[in-house]
Amino acid sequence: MKKHYRSDKNCLNCGTTVADKFCPNCGQENLELHENFFHLVLHSVGHYFHFESKFFNSIVPLLTKPGYLTKEYFAGRRASHLNPFSMYISISILFFFLFTANSNSNKEDIMEESTAKEENTVTKAEEAKTIVSNALPEKTGSNTYNLINNSRAATGNQNDTIIFTNPIAAEADTTDRFTIAGYDVPVRSLNAKYRDVMDDELSKQLFVNKLTSHLPKMMFILLPLFALILKMVNFRSKKLYAEHLVYSIHVHSFLFLFGSILIVLKWLLPFLSGWIMFAGFVVGIWYIYRSMRNTYRGSRWLTVYKFFTLAFAYTFLMLLSGFVVVVATLYTI
Structure with a gap:
């Protein structure tokens, strides 16, 4: 997109003399104020989503050169690429959407x-009624339906199938109890709470929606923990925690961006859904291994050992945090 720069060399923001395109004091671009609607929209969209050289200089290496952006960042070549945090936030928004x-x-x-x-069940039930009425005498069939209708009225069950339940199990207490200040307090068990939510369609949908909304927050919390595990796994490395964190951000950005591509491919090629997910899993493993090898410069087998150690610890943290989020969501709907 072609930009229109002002002929005047004074910065409109701070008044400093502008020798080129950007103010040397505040960094504001010396753009022409009177632009038509088309240029205004394109410039605003391009500035927000970084649809310029920074975008392509970051996204293409992120997908094709594992570990490249991390090395560039700590080599001081930062102006040519997107800020790691901004890139992660933008890509994660796209992925979770x-x-x-x-x-x-x-x-x-x-x-x-x-x-x-x-x-299909209703159709089979109607067929069963027809078979019963044809096979039994008229009086017997009438008595049979009266018995079924009476049982429905008594139990409130409108299904066509009679279900016999164990009265002892039905009356069993589904609560756990603990004592607070000498009082015996009943608390619904987690299993019973989960069944209640899953049995109600509205509660189930609300649970799924809230759980999905919590996933970005969970991943944002896990991000620094992933970097901490990297720090512990590479305890002999002289890299600072911030370097591990930037690498962690780049890896998660790739996984979210690649995951977004896989979702779109599944929509376009639903008959290859299984193969797409398998290929995505293999590529994801290879990418993390290759990025660790390029960033930490370890031997092949040492990198494999660190990769599995990292995978085990991170999977444990994800399961633990996922369980906490599920429990918290169950008791907040």
Whole structure:
């Protein structure tokens, strides 16, 4: 996009003389104020999403050169690339937007399949009624339906199937108890709470939506923990924690961006969904290994050892934090 620069050499922001395109004092670009609507929109969008050289100088190496951006950052060549934190936030927003849209799409497919099964069940129940009425005498059949209708009225069960339950199990206490200040306080067990949420369609959808909204926060918290694990795994390295953190940001940015591409490919090629996910898993493992090798300059087998140590520790943290988020979400809806 061609920019229009002012012929005057005074900075409109601080008044300093501008020798070139940017103010040497405050850094403001000496752009012409009177631009048409088209240039104004393009400039605003390009500035916000970095649709300039920085964008392509960062995104292309991020996808094709594992560890390159981290080395460039600490070599001092930073002006040519996107800021790691800004890039991570932008890419994570894109990923979780697509992830949510994909989850909603899968939910619609499941609901359609569930509706088809319910319709099939109703059809079979009607067929069963016809068979019973044809096989039994008229009086017996009438008494049978009266018995079913009476049981429905008594139990409130409108299904066509009679379910026998164990009365002892049905009356079992589903609460745990603990003592506070001498009082016995009943608390619903986690399993019972989960069943209640899953049995109600509205509560289930609310639970899924809130859980999905918590995932970006969880990943943002795990980001510095990933860097801390890297610091511990590479304890003999002279790299500072900040260097491990920047590497961690670049790795997660790649995973989110690559995950976004996989989601789009699944939408375009649904018949290859399984192969796409398998290929994505293999590429993700290779990328992390290669980036560790390029960044920390270790031998092949030492890098493999560090990779599996990192994977084990990080997976444990993800499962633990995921469990905490699930429990917290269950008790806040």
